[in-house]
Structure formats: structure tokens, C-alpha cells
Amino acid sequence: MKKLSARRRHPLAAVVVLLLALACTGGLYAAFAPAGKAQADETSQSLTIEEGKKLYSVGCASCHGTGGQGSSDGPSLVGVGAAAVDFQVGTGRMPAATSQGPQVVKKKNIYTQAQIDQLAAYIASLGAGPEVPTSEQYGPDGADIAKGGELFRTNCAQCHNFVGSGGALTKGKFAPSLEGVDPKHIYEAMQTGPQNMPSFPDTTLTEKNKKDIIAYLNAVNSSNTENPGGLDLGGIGPVSEGLFAWIFGLGALIAVAVWVAARTAKAKKS
Amino acid sequence: MxxxxxxxxxxxxxxxxxxxxxxxxxxxxxxxSLAKSNMRKIFPDHWSFMLGEVCLYSFIIIILTGVYLTLFFHPSMNEVVYHGSYVPLQGQMMSEAFNSTLHISFDVRGGLLIRQIHHWAALIFLAGMFVHMMRVFFTGAFRKPREINWLFGFLLFVLGMFTGFTGYSLPDDLLSGTGVRFTEGAILSMPIVGTYISFFLFGGQFPGHDFVARFYSIHILLLPGIMLGLVVGHLILVFYHKHTQFAGPGKSEKNVVGMPLLPVYMAKAGGFFFLVFGVIAAIAATTQINPIWAMGPYRPDQVSTGAQPDWYMGFAEGLIRYMPGWEINFWGHTLVLGVFIPLVLFGLVLSAIAVYPFIESWVTGDKSEHHILDRPRNAPTRTGFGVAWVTVYMVGLIGGGNDLIATHFHLSINDVTWFVRIFFFAGPVIAFIVTKRICLGLQRRDREKVLHGRETGIIKRLPHGEFIEVHEPLSQEQLHTLTAHHQYEPAQVGPAVDENGVERKIKGSEKLRAKLSNAYYGEDNQIPKPTVEEYKEITSGHGHH
Structure with a gap:
């Protein structure tokens, strides 16, 4: 004890106390925080599903039915899988109660990722469906961008335009722009086919194909895009180019013509 | 020494x-002697007389940049594997044409800039021709002796459309390939001859291996050659006829008031060439056009949404888009009315504006020369027709972009299409009536101004309490300008009996002509301009009534 009190004025004493305090708090956090997660893991899926069911009854049941069986206001969710939930809720499309218009559009997501996972787990428990993809599945590693481009032009460009700028469908519906969409959500959309989109299960577009398409979109329609030549005018082709040529091209030239015509040589007055 | x-x-x-x-x-x-007679040629000053120059200069820019592009472009459809510097297309199969266009865009020094100048200049060339043509139309500059020059100009516009079409089809990208497929469909819709023409043009089944090379000859040799000849003819005629001018003091049908070609107009025109080049180069340097690398190589099994032609073909695209998909089947043959009717309409709408000058001169029966331009308001029927024509054209353009209008304004594409279908018929009628009313209103205002002077906005109270607005009489020059135009008398159907008193057979065309003439110049279709007597009577009186 004396030894300890003798060294309490040691220059490093404060450092030691600080380290001890940090170790203590860290240890306590390590003891408690992961404990919560471990608990959830252990008491397993059932609690997550339980939580998901609660969220479901508050946010979704009014349209999709109390047991996900569907109603006149919303389709059955049995067998749609976790991927569909992650896409629809993650992009803010669901819940759709506040949406108006011919199709449900992307909006601000009101759930945390943990809540979405709980909802997904609940829906997945109703019937087997596609799983939420992992980051290896949609990540850029090992993808063939050019092949992805070919696949995109063959399967997707009819509605989403050459580089995914979006396009019109019938009666006010539309294929949205794919710029800035989370790769995970693109993968899930291909897998599950939300709203008017056809689904492309792994038997149609393999896992590798989907990865290639996502890598292609990242290369041509994102902040990483190499797109020389100046302003792209929305990337929607000759209509915006024509409008630009008329308004800014011919407009500027007419302004110049007015200017030139107004400055004429004056006859000398003598 | x-x-x-x-x-x-x-x-x-x-x-x-x-x-x-x-x-x-x-x-x-x-x-x-040639220079002596032409160097002092007089040109009148007005900004709208420079629209033709915009076209001429952009045409020159197109030729210059086009020559540069031919040095690197390979007009071949042989398939090659891409190994250039654009990563997202690495290892893709494509035609040599597409490959060489990518090479021009990414690997040739200045290639992309020249490509963009070439393409922007083409859009502006066509837009310039359209506006120039409308200027000539609305001011009546097509009247005798300039009818042939009007046709030359019209031919230049139409040939320009097809030169543009064959040009943007050359890179063999997915967008232009879709356009060529569209054209093939239009050709095939022609009864009997369609299949033969298509096989002749494409050297067999579409797409074949020939069309890029063939379009290349058409694009760089045949059409520009004809256009160059027409441009020269157009300019020679402008020199020969001398330029038209707006009415004004000192201006008559027998003179041209303005500045001489040398030195004033040479300097102006030379400077204006560089201004046009500068504006086009600035646009091309900052704004992307036709990014073929983003569209990918053409494959007949692929198609993208938002596939539109360049603007000057947008009117044809629109006609096809809003035409219902009708077809007739008989004896194993199909008549695709959904494509064939738009093809016919395309020709009809374009020729309507081309033949108008001849219809008008037949109706007026006027054989004299006109060098003084009309103000559009003083020819209400012509102006109404012109606006109606522009309306049909614009409705076609809206129809051609129906999908983009739908997505960008959050509308239903079906509603846009129905709007366009209704307005294809109703639009020109409404435009004609409204324009004619506006023109007549403006004529009344001119008459009012001549007789009563300009409203000054100053209100005076007279001693007995009456309020009057002070009207300022117009100057002699203004009075002349407002009353210089000629007003026609409506034509009458000739006497029912000939000079021998025998009953004459009145031809249908004569009756039609009288009817049309009345619609042009009859009562309520033009406001009689004030006569000298009316003017004197009012101005000699005491103040205003």
C-alpha cells in the first residue's frame, strides 16, 4: 500500500489511471453491449420475427392483412421473401399509404436497417422467398463491365434507357432512373421484380450476370462515370439536344445577328 | 543587276x-466587270435578313469538320472486337464503323470536339433553315420573282434532313440503328414496292453488311454535292433578284436601300461567319451530343426506350407515334396503315408549305414583281396558314417526344398521345382562326394610329369637364410605312355571258378561285387602309371626336 501511495505523484500516474479507466469502461461495454446481441442471436430468429410482426401490424397490416395474406388494398406477401421487403421498405416505397399516382415512388425511408431486417425476417417466415443479397453478390469485385453493358442493353434498356436514365411506361407509370440507386436495391429489384418490372431470377439472369449489370451501371451512371464531351443534358438523347440547339444555339445566333444588324456603318455627315 | x-x-x-x-x-x-457590277451591290439592314447567313456559315462549318472526320472514319460493317480506351465496352463485338467512331471520340486528337462541332452545327443548320424559311414565308418574300429560289431553299431543307439522317446513322450505334430500323419499317409499309426498295437499299435483309457504306456515299458525296449546287444557285438568285426590304420612306419596288457589299457587308458577313463559328464551337466544347459510347453498338435484338431521331426528323417520329396501329390484311398481304399513312402525311405536310407560293399567286392573279416585304399582319390569311402549318409541325414534335414529356412532367403517355391526336386536327384550325383575328386586330390598330395618331397616355380635362386622351399625330415617315402596303380586291367570277352574249360555261376552278380570293381579301378578311380623304377629313377637323 505504501508502495502505491509513494508513487501516486509519479509523472505517469495519471496515464496509468486513464488506461485503467478506459479498460474498465471498455470491459464493461464489452460485457454488456455484445451481450444484447448475443442474446438476440441465441433466443434466435423467433424474437426478431416477433419484433418484425409488431412492426408489421403497425405499418403494413392495414393493406396486406394481419397475417400477410393480402387484401383488396395490397397483395399477399407470402413467399415474396426478405429481398422484396428490403427493397420496398429500404427505398421508402413501402409503406405506400401516403403515395398517390399511378405507381408507388421512391421516398424517404422511415425505418432503421435493423427494423427492416426484422420486418424482412417476419415476411420470410411466412413462406420461402429470395434472400437479401450479400455484399459479395452485388460488389464490384470480379465483375465484367462490358458484359454487364451487353446484358443491360438486352434486358433493361427497353424501359430504363441506354444508361439507366429512366423512361415512360403506359398511363403515367414509368421506369425510374437508376442513378444513385444502392447496388443492393438494384440486385433485389432484379431478383424480385417490383411493381411493373419483370423479375429476373437466377435462372434467367445468373448471380454473375446481376453483378456485371450492377458494375456496368456503376461505370456509366454514377459519380464514377467517365463521360467526356461536356454537359450531358440529362442523358436522354436527341430531344434535349434538339431543344438545346434551338434555344441556346439558334437563340444565341439570332441575338448575335440582332447585335450585328444594329451596328451598321453610318454615312459621314459633312 | x-x-x-x-x-x-x-x-x-x-x-x-x-x-x-x-x-x-x-x-x-x-x-x-463581274466585280464592278457586284461589289457595290446594296444589302438592306435587318437582323432577320441574316438568318440565311447563319445557315450558309453552319453549312461551311459542317463541310470543314466533316472532311476531318472522314480521315478517321471507316464506313464498314465488318465485325471487330473493341480494344480501345473506353472501358465499359472492352471486348465487345461491334462494327468497324462504331469502332472507328469510338476511336475518333477517345483517341484522335481533337476528334470528339470536331465530332461535336459537326453534329451541333448540323442541328443549328436545320433550325436556321427552318427559321429562315419562316421569315421568307411570313414576309411574303417568296412572291414573284423569287418562287424558284423559295423552292431551292425548300429543297435544301429537305435534303438537309436526309443528309442529317444518313450522317447520324453512320456510327452504327444502338440509337441510330433503331432509327435505321424505323426507316426500313417505313419503306416496307409502301404497298407493292416497299419490299423491293428495302432489299435494294440494304442489299438484302436488314441490317445486312452494306448500309453504312451506302449511307456514307450518300452522306458525304451525293446529298452534300446537290446541296452545294443548290446553295450556289440560291446565292446567285439572291444577287440576281437583289434583296427584298421592308417598306419605309425612300424605299420602293425599284430600289434597295442599304449598305454596299464592299466594304460594309463583306466586313459584316466575314465577322458574322466567325461569330457563328465561335458560338457553335463554344457549344460543342461545353455540351455533349450523341454520346455513342453510352449507347453501345447496334444489334437488331436490342432496343432502348427514349429512342428519338434528331429534331428535324422528330416530326416524322411523332406522326408514327400518335398514329393508331391500323392494318388491313387481304389475300395474305398486309397493308400497314399505321406506318403508311404517317409516311404519306410526312410528304404532304412538307409539300404544303412548298407549294403555297403558287397557290397564293393563283388566288391573287398578281403577275407583278414584289421587292417590298409584307408585314405579316397585312396578309392575315397567309400568316394564319403559316402559323397553322408551324402548329402541325410542332404538334408532330411533341408527339415524337411523348415519352419524355410524360416522364418529365409526370403525365400519362396515353394522355399526351391523345392530346397530340386531337391537336393534329384541331391545332391548325384554332391557330389559323386566332392568328387571323390577331392580324386583323393589328390592322385596325394601324388604321387607328394613322387616322388619330399615337395614344400618348396623357389625359386632359376640358373646361366643360370632359376628359380626353391626347393623341400625337404620326410623322410623315410613319404614316408612309403604315400605309405603303398594297391591298387586293377580291376576284369576282366573270360575267355569265361571253362577248357575243352566249351563255358561258363557268369552270369550277374559276368559282373556287373567286371563293378563295374572297376569303383572302373580301370584307372582314382585311381592314381597308385609310384613304387620303379619310385622313384629311379627320385631321382638318377640330380636335378629336
Whole structure:
């Protein structure tokens, strides 16, 4: 004890106390925080599903039915899988109660990722469906961008335009722009086919194909895009180019013509 | 030695070198008399008279940049594997045409800039021709003696459309390939001959291996060659007829008031060329056009949404888009009315504006020359027709972009299409009526101004309490300008009996002409301009009534 009190004025004493305090708090956090997660893991899926069911009854049941069986206001969710939930809720499309218009559009997501996972787990428990993809599945590693481009032009460009700028469908519906969409959500959309989109299960577009398409979109329609030549005018082709040529091209030239015509040589007055 | 000789000869009074060169050239080319008669050619000043120059200069820019592009473009459809510098297409199969266009865009020094100048200049060339043509139309500059020049101009516009179409089809990208497929469909819709023409043009089944090479010859040789000839003819006629001018003091049908070609207009026109080049180059340097790398190589099994042609073909695209997909089947043959009717309409709408000058001169029966331009309001029926025509054209453009209008304004594409279908018929009628009313209103206002002067906005109260607005009389120059236009009398159907008193057969065309003439110039279709007597009666009176 004396030894300890003798060294309490040691220059490093404060450092030691600080380290001890940090170790203590860290240890306590390590003891408690992961404990919560471990608990959830252990008491397993059932609690997550339980939580998901609660969220479901508050946010979704009014349209999709109390047991996900569907109603006149919303389709059955049995067998749609976790991927569909992650896409629809993650992009803010669901819940759709506040949406108006011919199709449900992307909006601000009101759930945390943990809540979405709980909802997904609940829906997945109703019937087997596609799983939420992992980051290896949609990540850029090992993808063939050019092949992805070919696949995109063959399967997707009819509605989403050459580089995914979006396009019109019938009666006010539309294929949205794919710029800035989370790769995970693109993968899930291909897998599950939300709203008017056809689904492309792994038997149609393999896992590798989907990865290639996502890598292609990242290369041509994102902040990483190499797109020389100046302003792209929305990337929607000759209509915006024509409008630009008329308004800014011919407009500027007419302004110049007015200017030139107004400055004429004056006859000398003598 | 030679130095001394030169000095001596100059002392003896030999002309300076420049004059000797001119003399030498004149002896062989006879340019002196040509230059003498044309260098002082007068051109009137008005900004709208420079629209034709915009077209001429952008045409020159297109030729210059086009020559550069031919140095690197390979008009071949042989398939190659891409190994250039654009990563997202690495290892893709494509035609040599597409490959070389990528090469121009990414690997040739200045290639992308020149490509973009070429393409932007083409869009502006066509837009310039359209506006120039409308200027000529609405001011009546197409009247005798300029009818042939009007047709030359019209031909230039139509040929420009097809030169543009064959040009943007050359890179063999997915967008233009879709356009070529569209054209093939239009050709196939022609009864009986369609299949033969298509096989002839594409050298067999679409797409075949020939069309890029064939379009290349058409694009760089055939059509521009004809256009160059027409441009020269167009300019020669402008010189020969002399330029038209707006009415005004000192301006008559027998003179041209303005500045001489040399030096004033040479300087102006030369400077204006560089301004046009500058504007187009600035746009091309900052704004992307036709990014073929983003569209990918053409494959007949692929298609993208938002596939539209360049704007000058947008009207044709629109006609097809809003035409219902009708077809008739008989004896194993199909008549695709959904495509064939738009194809016919395309030709009809374009020729309507081309033949208008001849219809108008038939209705007026006027054989005299016109060098003084009409103000659009003083020819209400013509102006109404012109606006109606522009309306049909614009409705076609809206129809051609129906999907983009739908997505960008959050509308239903079906509603846009129905709007366009209704307005294809209703639009021109409404436009004609409204324009004619506006023109007549403006004529009444001119008449009012001539007779009563300009409203000054100053209100005076008279001693007995009456309020009047002070009207300021117009100057003599303004009075002349507002009343200089000629007003036609409506044509009458001739007498029912000939000079021998025998009953004459009145032809249907004569009746039609009288009817049309009445619609042009009859009562309520033009406001009689004030006569000298009316003017005198009002101005000699005491103040206003």
C-alpha cells in the first residue's frame, strides 16, 4: 500500500489511471453491449420475427392483412421473401399509404436497417422467398463491365434507357432512373421484380450476370462515370439536344445577328 | 543587276505587283466587270435578313469538320472486337464503323470536339433553315420573282434532313440503328414496292453488311454535292433578284436601300461567319451530343426506350407515334396503315408549305414583281396558314417526344398521345382562326394610329369637364410605312355571258378561285387602309371626336 501511495505523484500516474479507466469502461461495454446481441442471436430468429410482426401490424397490416395474406388494398406477401421487403421498405416505397399516382415512388425511408431486417425476417417466415443479397453478390469485385453493358442493353434498356436514365411506361407509370440507386436495391429489384418490372431470377439472369449489370451501371451512371464531351443534358438523347440547339444555339445566333444588324456603318455627315 | 532593272521599270511607270496580278487574272477570268457590277451591290439592314447567313456559315462549318472526320472514319460493317480506351465496352463485338467512331471520340486528337462541332452545327443548320424559311414565308418574300429560289431553299431543307439522317446513322450505334430500323419499317409499309426498295437499299435483309457504306456515299458525296449546287444557285438568285426590304420612306419596288457589299457587308458577313463559328464551337466544347459510347453498338435484338431521331426528323417520329396501329390484311398481304399513312402525311405536310407560293399567286392573279416585304399582319390569311402549318409541325414534335414529356412532367403517355391526336386536327384550325383575328386586330390598330395618331397616355380635362386622351399625330415617315402596303380586291367570277352574249360555261376552278380570293381579301378578311380623304377629313377637323 505504501508502495502505491509513494508513487501516486509519479509523472505517469495519471496515464496509468486513464488506461485503467478506459479498460474498465471498455470491459464493461464489452460485457454488456455484445451481450444484447448475443442474446438476440441465441433466443434466435423467433424474437426478431416477433419484433418484425409488431412492426408489421403497425405499418403494413392495414393493406396486406394481419397475417400477410393480402387484401383488396395490397397483395399477399407470402413467399415474396426478405429481398422484396428490403427493397420496398429500404427505398421508402413501402409503406405506400401516403403515395398517390399511378405507381408507388421512391421516398424517404422511415425505418432503421435493423427494423427492416426484422420486418424482412417476419415476411420470410411466412413462406420461402429470395434472400437479401450479400455484399459479395452485388460488389464490384470480379465483375465484367462490358458484359454487364451487353446484358443491360438486352434486358433493361427497353424501359430504363441506354444508361439507366429512366423512361415512360403506359398511363403515367414509368421506369425510374437508376442513378444513385444502392447496388443492393438494384440486385433485389432484379431478383424480385417490383411493381411493373419483370423479375429476373437466377435462372434467367445468373448471380454473375446481376453483378456485371450492377458494375456496368456503376461505370456509366454514377459519380464514377467517365463521360467526356461536356454537359450531358440529362442523358436522354436527341430531344434535349434538339431543344438545346434551338434555344441556346439558334437563340444565341439570332441575338448575335440582332447585335450585328444594329451596328451598321453610318454615312459621314459633312 | 535585276534590282536595278526593277527600279528602272517602276520609274518608267509600270503598275505595282498587286495591280499586275489583278490585270493578269482579269485578262483570263474577266472578273473585273463581274466585280464592278457586284461589289457595290446594296444589302438592306435587318437582323432577320441574316438568318440565311447563319445557315450558309453552319453549312461551311459542317463541310470543314466533316472532311476531318472522314480521315478517321471507316464506313464498314465488318465485325471487330473493341480494344480501345473506353472501358465499359472492352471486348465487345461491334462494327468497324462504331469502332472507328469510338476511336475518333477517345483517341484522335481533337476528334470528339470536331465530332461535336459537326453534329451541333448540323442541328443549328436545320433550325436556321427552318427559321429562315419562316421569315421568307411570313414576309411574303417568296412572291414573284423569287418562287424558284423559295423552292431551292425548300429543297435544301429537305435534303438537309436526309443528309442529317444518313450522317447520324453512320456510327452504327444502338440509337441510330433503331432509327435505321424505323426507316426500313417505313419503306416496307409502301404497298407493292416497299419490299423491293428495302432489299435494294440494304442489299438484302436488314441490317445486312452494306448500309453504312451506302449511307456514307450518300452522306458525304451525293446529298452534300446537290446541296452545294443548290446553295450556289440560291446565292446567285439572291444577287440576281437583289434583296427584298421592308417598306419605309425612300424605299420602293425599284430600289434597295442599304449598305454596299464592299466594304460594309463583306466586313459584316466575314465577322458574322466567325461569330457563328465561335458560338457553335463554344457549344460543342461545353455540351455533349450523341454520346455513342453510352449507347453501345447496334444489334437488331436490342432496343432502348427514349429512342428519338434528331429534331428535324422528330416530326416524322411523332406522326408514327400518335398514329393508331391500323392494318388491313387481304389475300395474305398486309397493308400497314399505321406506318403508311404517317409516311404519306410526312410528304404532304412538307409539300404544303412548298407549294403555297403558287397557290397564293393563283388566288391573287398578281403577275407583278414584289421587292417590298409584307408585314405579316397585312396578309392575315397567309400568316394564319403559316402559323397553322408551324402548329402541325410542332404538334408532330411533341408527339415524337411523348415519352419524355410524360416522364418529365409526370403525365400519362396515353394522355399526351391523345392530346397530340386531337391537336393534329384541331391545332391548325384554332391557330389559323386566332392568328387571323390577331392580324386583323393589328390592322385596325394601324388604321387607328394613322387616322388619330399615337395614344400618348396623357389625359386632359376640358373646361366643360370632359376628359380626353391626347393623341400625337404620326410623322410623315410613319404614316408612309403604315400605309405603303398594297391591298387586293377580291376576284369576282366573270360575267355569265361571253362577248357575243352566249351563255358561258363557268369552270369550277374559276368559282373556287373567286371563293378563295374572297376569303383572302373580301370584307372582314382585311381592314381597308385609310384613304387620303379619310385622313384629311379627320385631321382638318377640330380636335378629336
Amino acid at each position: 535585276s534590282t536595278t532593272e526593277n527600279t528602272e521599270s517602276r520609274e518608267r511607270g509600270t503598275a505595282p505587283a498587286g495591280e499586275r496580278v489583278a490585270d493578269w487574272a482579269d485578262g483570263r477570268l474577266g472578273i473585273y
